[in-house]
Amino acid sequence: MKVTVVGAGNVGATVANVIAMKNFASDVVLLDIKEGVSEGKSMDMMQAAPMLGIDTTVTGVTNDYAATAGSKVVVVTSGLPRKPGMSREDLIGTNAKIVKGVVDQALQYSPNAIFIIISNPMDTMTYLTLKDTKLSRNRVLGLGGLLDSSRFKYYIAAALKEAGMPATITDVDGMVVGGHNDKTMVPLVSYAAYRGIPITKLLSPAAIEDAVAKTKKGGATLTQLIGTSAWYAPGAAVATLVGAIVTDAKKLIPCCVYLDGEYGERDLCIGVPVILGAKGVERIVDVKLEGEEKAAFATSVAAARETNALLATALQ
Numbered sequence: 001m002k003v004t005v006v007g008a009g010n011v012g013a014t015v016a017n018v019i020a021m022k023n024f025a026s027d028v029v030l031l032d033i034k035e036g037v038s039e040g041k042s043m044d045m046m047q048a049a050p051m052l053g054i055d056t057t058v059t060g061v062t063n064d065y066a067a068t069a070g071s072k073v074v075v076v077t078s079g080l081p082r083k084p085g086m087s088r089e090d091l092i093g094t095n096a097k098i099v100k101g102v103v104d105q106a107l108q109y110s111p112n113a114i115f116i117i118i119s120n121p122m123d124t125m126t127y128l129t130l131k132d133t134k135l136s137r138n139r140v141l142g143l144g145g146l147l148d149s150s151r152f153k154y155y156i157a158a159a160l161k162e163a164g165m166p167a168t169i170t171d172v173d174g175m176v177v178g179g180h181n182d183k184t185m186v187p188l189v190s191y192a193a194y195r196g197i198p199i200t201k202l203l204s205p206a207a208i209e210d211a212v213a214k215t216k217k218g219g220a221t222l223t224q225l226i227g228t229s230a231w232y233a234p235g236a237a238v239a240t241l242v243g244a245i246v247t248d249a250k251k252l253i254p255c256c257v258y259l260d261g262e263y264g265e266r267d268l269c270i271g272v273p274v275i276l277g278a279k280g281v282e283r284i285v286d287v288k289l290e291g292e293e294k295a296a297f298a299t300s301v302a303a304a305r306e307t308n309a310l311l312a313t314a315l316q
Contacts, residue, residue, distance in 0.1 A: 023053075
């Protein structure tokens with residue numbers, strides 16, 4: 001089964017590499033507009049294959065969408081990454097035109113593909129893709145919830161260790177919903193646990209508040225430290241989404257999808273838990289939000305709608 005990754009920058013190359021290492025796809029096509037970049041990176045991956053037990057074939061191409069024909073999944077990472085001091089919303093003008101062009105070309109050769117959008121501002125780029133292509137909503141989703149949830153788990157595990165519990169990150173369960181936005185994402189404390197024990201029974205309110213705050217600015221923290229957007233965790237997160245689709249795993253994963261009445265909202269794309277399988281988004285899981293978390297989700301929805309409103313101007 002073929003998977004295409006558009007954009008051979010840090011995130012795109014990591015996506016392709018992790019997919020190859022997991023061996024669930026027969027072919028990965030890595031496409032970029034810059035001559036030689038995807039070819040060189042794919043060659044490097046393939047030269048590592050004998051040592052890593054990789055059977056997947058990774059092929060790099062320069063702007064050759066014909067090579068992507070028949071892809072089951074198309075991952076769109078194209079666009080400018082964030083720099084220190086930039087918000088994801090600062091990228092809308094440039095990235096909207098890039099994403100629209102990429103998706104339109106990919107659809108010509110893979111009319112049945114499922115699209116995963118990474119480009120920022122991700123919630124709005126996912127909404128743009130759905131509206132522009134008029135694809136069914138199960139075939140368009142965006143990364144955000146899974147990545148932010150992994151960061152939430154990281155900070156919860158750190159807080160538990162600080163509190164004297166030898167928690168590894170795989171012992172922690174946590175989920176983030178809402179927009180992929182430093183200010184308005186919603187880490188769900190009410191659903192966070194350490195091996196089934198609610199973190200509210202193990203951590204002080206101050207420690208929990210600190211973990212939530214660090215989660216929200218997780219992407220900005222990394223951008224400040226390394227000078228650009230992160231790529232290892234985003235790449236692994238995208239590969240996880242692709243794997244759930246290609247293997248028909250029916251996994252519950254929070255990601256950005258179009259709402260049509262779920263959570264009391266319509267006509268926007270935002271992060272909520274879904275079941276991912278061979279058809280893409282096979283079901284939206286409507287978890288109950290109450291109190292502060294319900295209010296925070298409403299605030300996140302309002303922020304996503306404000307960013308969506310900028311699309312018309314951005315595409316002129």
